[in-house]
Amino acid sequence: MKYMIQTKNLNKSYKKQEVNKDISLLVPKNSIYGLLGPNGAGKSTLLKMLTGMINPTSGEIIYKEKPWSRNDLLEIGSLIEQSPIYENLTARENLKVRTLLYNLPDSRIEDVLEIVNLTNTGNKKAGKFSMGMKQRLGIAIALLNNPKLLILDEPTNGLDPIGIGDLRELIKSFPKKGITVIISSHILSEVEQIADYIGIIANGQLWYQEKVREDIDLEKLFLEVVKKAGTKYE
Secondary structure, three states, X not given: OOEEEEEEEEEXXXXXXXXXXXXXXXXXXXXXXXXXXXXXXXXXXXXXXXXXXXXXXXXXXXXXXXXXXXXXXXXEEEEOOOOOOOOOOEHHHXXXXXXXXXXXXXXXXXXXXHHOOOOOOOOOEHHHOOHHHHHHHHHXXXXXXXXXXXXEEOOOOOOOHHHHHHHHHHHHHOHHHOOEEEEEEOOHHHHHOOOOEXXXXXXXXXXXXXXXOOOOOHHHHHHHHHHHOOOOOO
């Protein structure tokens, strides 16, 4: 099996606190990988290492079967924490800022707006968008450079059921476009509906990693893993 990205014994510590410990992640190419874990489990830290936002303390990151380098970020799009949106600009203007910054063709603006279904927003400023629209604009920004890997950290936070449904269908469409997706969440049902593979992280360690199977009760498995890790889940 070909992996888009993988890690080997990845560790991240701040002073004496271990945030990620010996994580060996395997993300198959053209799949949706759901990274599950309670709040504070270390999901965001792991994703920040994969996107070059922070450096690992030790261990390896391998991208497309080769050691990860900063040049690989040209093929990686991400939406981690809040969408990097200028609220006083329209959707197109927000994207135009990025095409100028990254020297990308303007044709990508209409391409990504169509992908995320935001072509009809006209002169409406992004500050007036719903949370769901802001998240979709954030994903449009992440898609501008035609990434092969898209990393989304808790993308449905703050969305209403309609916004979650729209985003779910959007994410499910990416593997057919040749985009591998890593999506983190603490909401089981959300990941279960879209993921091909699941990893469960608790107390900074990856305790479980498998292909999604219908015969496995994910909620029961998740609670067992979290209990084993000694984490309280609310």
